Amino acid sequence: MVVLAGCTIARPRTDDPWEKWNRKAYAFNDFADRTVIRRVAVGYRKVTTPNMRRVVTNFFTNVRTPVTMANNLLQGEPRAFVRSTGRFLINTTIGLVGFFDPASQMGIKLQEQDFGTTLAKWGVPDGPYLVVPLLGSTTARDVFRFPVDRLADPLAMYARHQSGLRYHAEYMPTWLFLVSLRSRGIDAESLLEGVYDPYVFFRDAYRQQRIYQIYDGNPPVDVIEQLQGVDGDFDPEELLEEQRQFQQNGGGQSATHESTSSVDTTTSDDAATPRTGG
Template structure:
């Protein structure tokens, strides 16, 4: 999408992360969030914008379209963004995955009529998904602090670099808009449709976020777990899973971890009030609300 155009994506990324890791083993609550005070304010802002502007549009989109149409739109944009994955597979020194991604892109572009259909999946070609944040991770760059950005959503100090790099160098939409002179903002239409379609997909998972004791913490942990699974192609090593779950800790007590999480957040949130939509519901013992 054009690098200058962004929607508020905090709820979107959280809900997509929930869908992506549903059924996976989950991590104990995290307390390594030194930017929490700033992040919570940005989350509240993004959440408000989403509720007032983005979600109503996504709901309207679902009302005027049927599942086959929405699936075709999703297929089209997934295939259009495949060059981002291919480029990063090359940067990660993974030629096999880059070749598979290139094959998938070409098959869907031709046999799939521009990517509207997905014959590549029926042919058994894997659907990879990576970005520059994962590229940096594979080359040993540490994750850094969790960061919530206005009108963008959750990221980390490492992952934030995927926004300018992938958007400017690898996204076909960027080259389309930079090499053609459109009038009246017409070049924004594909990006708007792409983001609305993503937001519409996430509506079905909203109950996970709304029932969380602390939606911000839910989002933060869901995002980080989602990125971890993506780093390991959905199959983290056993020792990574154990560390993520806290199973490697002697005397592991999930209830105690959850209680410590709540106490730490209250202590470090400068007296901020409990989230407005935290209806007293607590997450299952030892979870962050996803999995």
């Protein structure tokens, strides 16, 4: 596995051959979000304060760090493994089981990894974009992170070891994690205002966020250009003019470059997941 970690990262795909299925799955996820999931997240925000939510987020970020640690090893990255392990130990002890984040104050930032990014660094192509009911955006490659990462996820371990509790209470920590994750996305919902095709927005945002994660926040320029569908002759003024024409037409026909609906998700983790619909 360490040898495989030296493989070249495959070029990102920009086509969408499964769009027909994906749009149906997106519509289902959007309906589930509007009718149930978002309402629960809004209720969670009403009964908690920002400080309380920050503490809960810190706890779940820390408790799921072993997923990153395991993938650091699979990627053949000993320095990253030491960094994430040190962060986990500091926050678990000094940070009181992770409720506080002294590691970040010490400059030990967490670069989250999963089995999807591990496969990417082994050279596995991302495959077609895929929307999974209730799980949201992924790809034919990244979808494997859901079952594999559960093997190292303490929340999943707890649910397995405590199976059989009344009302399936063993899943309560996982449910609280998902609710807290969705509540963070509420602040980013304003990004959807004026978006003429939310499906394309989520698709492009996911692809962009994954590229930055796979390349540890520093993707090559040519990879970004390929993802955005531009080349060395790209004229930003032409793109801005298309945007102005689209706005003047009231959002009738979509602009030539679908990538204009995407956002730079490196500025905020929440920006990539404002809803479960994508």
